[in-house]
Amino acid sequence: MENNDLNNEFKNNGFRLPENYFEQLNTKVIKNLYSENTHSKLSFWKKNTKWLVAASIALIAGLGILINSNTTGNSEVSFASLSVEECNEYVNNEELTEEEFSEIISNEAVDSIYQMEIVAGSLKTDTETIEDIDNEDVLFEDEIEL
Amino acid sequence: MNQNTALNDHELFKQFIEQNKPEGLFKEIMTKYNKRVYWQIRRILIAHDDADEVTQIVFIKLWQNANQFKFNSALSSFIFRIAYNESITFLNQKKRFTSFDNMLDADGHYAAMIDSGIEMTGDEIAAKLQKALLNLPEKQRLVFNYKYFDELQYDQIADITGTSVGALKSSYHIAVEKIKKYLDI
Numbered sequence: 001m002e003n004n005d006l007n008n009e010f011k012n013n014g015f016r017l018p019e020n021y022f023e024q025l026n027t028k029v030i031k032n033l034y035s036e037n038t039h040s041k042l043s044f045w046k047k048n049t050k051w052l053v054a055a056s057i058a059l060i061a062g063l064g065i066l067i068n069s070n071t072t073g074n075s076e077v078s079f080a081s082l083s084v085e086e087c088n089e090y091v092n093n094e095e096l097t098e099e100e101f102s103e104i105i106s107n108e109a110v111d112s113i114y115q116m117e118i119v120a121g122s123l124k125t126d127t128e129t130i131e132d133i134d135n136e137d138v139l140f141e142d143e144i145e146l
Numbered sequence: 147m148n149q150n151t152a153l154n155d156h157e158l159f160k161q162f163i164e165q166n167k168p169e170g171l172f173k174e175i176m177t178k179y180n181k182r183v184y185w186q187i188r189r190i191l192i193a194h195d196d197a198d199e200v201t202q203i204v205f206i207k208l209w210q211n212a213n214q215f216k217f218n219s220a221l222s223s224f225i226f227r228i229a230y231n232e233s234i235t236f237l238n239q240k241k242r243f244t245s246f247d248n249m250l251d252a253d254g255h256y257a258a259m260i261d262s263g264i265e266m267t268g269d270e271i272a273a274k275l276q277k278a279l280l281n282l283p284e285k286q287r288l289v290f291n292y293k294y295f296d297e298l299q300y301d302q303i304a305d306i307t308g309t310s311v312g313a314l315k316s317s318y319h320i321a322v323e324k325i326k327k328y329l330d331i
Contacts, residue, residue, distance in 0.1 A: 010181065011295050014272025015188055016265055025184070025198070026176050029205045030169060 155221035163212055176205055179222070182296065183229045189291045190233045192256045192276075193265060200236050204229045223305045226298075230288075230306050237284075250287070251280040278328040285309075286321040293318050 155178075162171040183204055188197035207228050215224050237250065251257055257280055259265055266273050279287050292303045300311045307314070 010185055011297075012267075012269060012272050013185070013189060013295055014266050014269045014276055015192075016194070016267050018194065021198075022177075022180050022184070025180055025201065026173055029176060029202050030173065032202060032206055033169075033172075033209055 156217055159212070159215060159221050160217070163215075167209065167212060172209060175208075175221075179225050180205070182222075183225060186226065186229050186291070186296060187233050189295060190288065191236065192250075192259060196236065200229075200232050204232050207232065219305060220302070223302055226302075226306045249281070249283055256280050274329065275325070278325045281328060282321055282324060286317045286324070289314050289317045290321040290325070 158171065158175060162168070162175065165171065180201070184197060184201045187200050187204070188194065191197045191200065204225070208225060211228075215221065257277055260273055260277050260280075266276075279290060282290065288307065289303060292298045292306070293300075298306075300314050303309075303314050304311045309317075
């Protein structure tokens with residue numbers, strides 16, 4: 001029996017249905033078409049697309065202005081604000097002037113790098129003193145040019 | 147008869163759009179389709195509260211996306227496709243199954259719900275069939291429901307689910323064999 005009629009009896013599928021459900025269903029749907037707190041979470045984005053787009057544009061513009069004023073108004077970047085990774089990357093990738101190098105690396109830091117290399121066993125500590133290896137296998141050899 | 151219904155549907159929907167979606171005509175369309183839509187969804191989601199929520203979403207979406215109906219297919223297919231998509235979306239949100247080919251009831255949650263009787267009329271044979279259906283992969287269960295309960299044609303099911311008629315036929319055949327085995331017929 002192929003029947004698409006409106007009033008066709010549905011095959012019994014064993015599910016219980018609350019009384020007068022379909023009458024109430026229509027009323028609920030009509031109410032939700034215009035109501036702001038609609039049942040449908042999914043329809044929220046569709047309904048408010050215009051406002052969401054406007055809000056996004058405002059947000060992006062705001063951020064742009066903020067970033068701009070930050071960079072022009074305060075061009076001095078202090079070392080305290082940089083992360084260790086940023087410093088390391090700069091040191092590894094850039095050719096430093098002597099001035100920059102001495103600003104970044106204190107004598108103590110150079111010593112501690114030597115110490116670390118000694119610990120790691122990459123330097124022969126028993127035959128050489130730190131003074132002896134100054135011009136050899138040293139990390140910042142090129143930049144130092146003593 | 148089917149031709150006639152489709153034609154009336156198109157005329158009704160055309161008026162609905164031309165008159166800028168009046169409530170009265172929308173109620174008429176809902177009254178015509180709400181039972182079929184609800185039962186299609188209920189058979190997929192089992193629980194009444196879930197089916198109620200998704201059915202409302204379907205009609206709200208129909209109202210919102212009415213202008214996307216192209217009048218080159220049956221209105222029923224357009225509406226049933228929304229119902230199908232929203233049901234799958236709902237299932238995915240519930241995360242009871244991870245992909246389309248998985249079973250809804252891997253953890254026995256729905257079988258227990260049917261056993262408890264809260265959602266059921268008390269018809270034991272009907273309940274037994276619903277439990278048998280829970281043992282099918284999701285795709286086979288859907289095809290069986292559309293074919294057996296909704297008495298839809300394969301080409302309309304293909305239209306709704308975006309699956310080929312051949313694949314649907316074999317899914318239905320496998321489903322029937324599995325159910326027979328399960329019910330010991």
